[in-house]
Each structure stands twice: as structure tokens, then as C-alpha cells.
Amino acid sequence: MSDSVHNGPMKPAHYVNGVFTTTGSAFPLLSPVDGSQVGTVPEAPRDVVGAAVQAARSALAGPWGRTSVEERCSFLRRIADGIEARFDEFVDAEVADTGKPRELAATVDIPRAIGNFRAYADLAYGRPERAYPTTVPGWSGSGQALNYTVRRPLGVVAIISPWNLPLLLLTWKVAPALAAGNAVVAKPSEETPSTATLLAEVIGEAGLPAGAFNLVHGHGANAAGEYLTSHPGVDAIAFTGASATGAAIMRSAADHVTAVSFELGGKNPALVFADADLAEAVEGTVRSSFTHSGQICLCTERVYVQRPVFEEFIAALAERARALKDYGPMISAEHRDKVLSYYRLAVEEGATVVAGGGVPTFGDERDGGFYAEPTVLTGLPESARTVREEIFGPVCHVAPFDDEDEAVRLANDSRYGLAATVWTTDLSRAHRVAPRIEAGIVWVNCWNLRDLRTPFGGVKASGIGREGGEYSLDFFSEPVNVCVKI
Ligand code: NAD
Numbered sequence: 001m002s003d004s005v006h007n008g009p010m011k012p013a014h015y016v017n018g019v020f021t022t023t024g025s026a027f028p029l030l031s032p033v034d035g036s037q038v039g040t041v042p043e044a045p046r047d048v049v050g051a052a053v054q055a056a057r058s059a060l061a062g063p064w065g066r067t068s069v070e071e072r073c074s075f076l077r078r079i080a081d082g083i084e085a086r087f088d089e090f091v092d093a094e095v096a097d098t099g100k101p102r103e104l105a106a107t108v109d110i111p112r113a114i115g116n117f118r119a120y121a122d123l124a125y126g127r128p129e130r131a132y133p134t135t136v137p138g139w140s141g142s143g144q145a146l147n148y149t150v151r152r153p154l155g156v157v158a159i160i161s162p163w164n165l166p167l168l169l170l171t172w173k174v175a176p177a178l179a180a181g182n183a184v185v186a187k188p189s190e191e192t193p194s195t196a197t198l199l200a201e202v203i204g205e206a207g208l209p210a211g212a213f214n215l216v217h218g219h220g221a222n223a224a225g226e227y228l229t230s231h232p233g234v235d236a237i238a239f240t241g242a243s244a245t246g247a248a249i250m251r252s253a254a255d256h257v258t259a260v261s262f263e264l265g266g267k268n269p270a271l272v273f274a275d276a277d278l279a280e281a282v283e284g285t286v287r288s289s290f291t292h293s294g295q296i297c298l299c300t301e302r303v304y305v306q307r308p309v310f311e312e313f314i315a316a317l318a319e320r321a322r323a324l325k326d327y328g329p330m331i332s333a334e335h336r337d338k339v340l341s342y343y344r345l346a347v348e349e350g351a352t353v354v355a356g357g358g359v360p361t362f363g364d365e366r367d368g369g370f371y372a373e374p375t376v377l378t379g380l381p382e383s384a385r386t387v388r389e390e391i392f393g394p395v396c397h398v399a400p401f402d403d404e405d406e407a408v409r410l411a412n413d414s415r416y417g418l419a420a421t422v423w424t425t426d427l428s429r430a431h432r433v434a435p436r437i438e439a440g441i442v443w444v445n446c447w448n449l450r451d452l453r454t455p456f457g458g459v460k461a462s463g464i465g466r467e468g469g470e471y472s473l474d475f476f477s478e479p480v481n482v483c484v485k486i
Pocket of ligand 1: 160161162163164165169187188189190218219220221222224225226229240241242243245246248249263264265266296297390392418458462463
């Protein structure tokens, strides 16, 4: 498959205090497309993680800690330009690590990473402080004072990111963290270390003072990730990944009362009303369930369709799912096995498999890769594990509903609350239903249409806090009050 081929070995390395190093044992990096080894990843031992935290701390005490917001914003713009100048290299690295279709990396992952740095340069520069003119009757002198806010960085920020949108989700945190003046120690997923390493190169070339951005590679539990999140020198943790990992990180952060921002898992519903443009709803659901083979936290895994159009919808969705050909693999053999175990569980739980349900055969090198078929299920009760647990694969379960209240109740009957999609041509219904859904973002007649200024995050087990625009800058800084007596 020509669009997922990698060029030469990937060479991930740690980046500590402005220097690249591959200290530590190493583990193989496998291509999800054909299972071949594409590189070797160094596993950061505890002392390398400690050195990265120390370098970040020293950067805050040095020139980086004295930069103005203008200087930091121009660093961000230079980083964006640096990624753009090496665009194809970034695309190649993202494709090699994830196996995602080249077009996806070239139109979403890498452009959005560039966009993240530019957006936060604009947002941080345009951000006002607040002033509170104060009068205290009876106070000596004029009785007046001027109170104002000054936003201070939190300090050393640990950033832990997942494998599904490696550079996009990493930069979504790195850009606002640096814009707000923090020093960063980042740990990307062990499955996808390559674009993070290229980013470190670009950041070095942009002239960021040594130690302001550090990168360590390795696994999570009992390894680099946990060494970082439990380190007493870390002031805040920004994490994107699974809800269970968020719980583990919260436990290790508790000892030092470290601030956390969490973007976690989802089991996202789509509601298709009988008055929807059905062709649009089907196409939208194909995108929302099967883009990146369902490995986006915002993907739809539960579809509820109003009964009069249920049969028509499911037939059309199944036909489109069966026709999908140019899709990428699961990130790893382990994740493919997890997705397939849910396909088997669905059948054991009594599902009808309307499309997919197995492993595709291509007749080429992809048969050695980690693929799962786009799958449409129906017929399960709401209590089924397949309907309740996040699968994170190319699969959705479709169930009928009768009225608006039932649709909202079904959508909200989940421990998760990340994203939802509503398909209707009734404007009043859209405005009635959207705010009733327990989710951080509700799309009406679209999916994954993003404005980087808007709040992004989940409710319930899907996260703590909000990212995006001023919301990220709020997390990565703390307003302190200066009071001047007049
Ligand atoms: P994961 O939780 O397994 O791993 C994410 C990161 O955490 C990796 O870098 C990993 O090494 C690290 N990690 C794992 N255990 C750790 C520990 N004990 N201490 C410190 N670090 C640890 O998630 P994943 O499999 O990489 O990604 C898929 C999950 O991420 C899905 O649940 C998906 O919904 C979620 N996700 C959420 C969003 C969002 O914005 N809400 C976006 C993308 C993915």
C-alpha cells in the first residue's frame, strides 16, 4: 500500500536541556501496516526523567523565565514555520508510526500541529489582564487602590500524550504551556515517538532556551510516564489518554497535590432524528465512526436512530461501511486484539453483525499488519458491555428510539461524556436537545468541526478541565493579584 510506506528507520531520542540522547534500554518500534520494525525507541530511566525536570526548573530560573509574552509568541511562530518547512518529513514520520492514511496526516495531523502554535501565539498575545479600581471607605489617605491581575506560569509542566493523533494532541498542550511561560517535560506515547522527536529538533532550531522544552520517551506505568507524573519537581500535569490511566495519574499526583488537566475516553452517541437529511446523517456517521479506524476520542460508537428511519439508516450505513477500502490499521497488535475481542463479545452478547466484524484480507503486505474491519452492530440491550465500554476501533452499535426524551436519556446513559452528534433539520429541536446532552461538545449536523478558540473537554469520566483558546491558557497560568494603594 504505497501511501503508508515509511522511508528509512525512525530515530526517536530524548531531548534534555537542549541535547539529544538515547540513554536507557531500547524497545522496537513496529509498523502497524505490516508489522515490520521501523525503528528503536529509547526507554528513559528515572534519572533521565529527573534530569529533564531539573533542566526545566533551571530554565525557569534562567533566560526562559524572563521572556516576555511577545518573545514567547514569536518563538511559537518560529516553531510553526519550522514544522511547515519540514512538512513532508513530519507526515512521513506520523504515517510510519501510526499507519494512518497519508492524506489524513497531511490534511489533519500536521496542519493542525502548525495551527496550534499559530493559534496560541495569537491568543496569548491578545490576552488582557484585569484591573479592579478599589475604594475602601474609612481607609487612610485617598481610600483608593488599584488591584490588577498578573498571570504567572505554573512552573514545570508534564505533558503526557496518546498515540492516536500524536503530534496534534502533543502540540495542543505544548503550545499553550510555552505561551504561558511554563517549562515543559513531554512524554509522547511509546507507540508514536517520532514526530515528537522532530518537534524537539524544530524547537531547538527555533532557538528556545535550553531546558524550556524537554522530551523523554518510554512506557507509562512503572516507567518514564509514572516517573514523570510522580516527580515532586512537577507543578502540573496535562494528560490525554484513557480514563483508567487518568485515574492512575491522579493517584500518583495526589502525594504532591499536583494540578491536573485530563482529556480522557469517550463512548460518544449520535442521535439521528427522522427529520434529518438521511444521506447527510449516513455520510456524517461514516466519518464519525470510521475516520482513523475509529481511533479518535471523538468518534461515535453509539448511534440512536428514530424508529421510522431506523431500517433505512442501518442499511445505508452498512453498505457504506462494507464499501470502505482505504483505511488504516489499529495502532498495535495488542490494540487490534482488544478491538477483535469486542467484536466476539458483541456476538456473545447477542448482536447482529450488519457489516464487518472480522479481519480484512488485502492480498499484500497489509495482511501482516494490525487491521480490523469497519463494523456495524445492532440488536444489543443498553446493558451490553459492547454498548457501555469504549472500544476505540472502527465500530458502532445502532439502536432505535421513539421520541426526543428517550433519545436524550439514551445519550446520557453512559459513564462518559466527551462528544455527541445530533442530526436533525428541525432548528428548534437542535437547540432543545443539544444543551440537554451530557457532553463537552455537541455537534449538530456535522462532526469534528473545530474552532481552536472554543472550550474542549469532557464531563463525567471523560475528563477534568477544558482546553482550547483561553481555557488552556487559564489552566497553564495562575492569576495573582497586585494591590497598589493610591
Ligand atoms: P493510554 O492512557 O494508554 O496512554 C496515554 C499516555 O499515557 C501514553 O503516553 C502512556 O505511555 C501514558 N501512560 C500510561 N500509563 C501511565 C501511568 N500509569 N502514568 C503515567 N503515564 C502513563 O491511552 P492511549 O491508548 O495512548 O490512547 C487512547 C485513549 O486516549 C482512549 O481512551 C481515548 O479515548 C483517549 N483519548 C482522549 C482524547 C481526548 O481529548 N479526550 C484524545 C485522544 C485520545
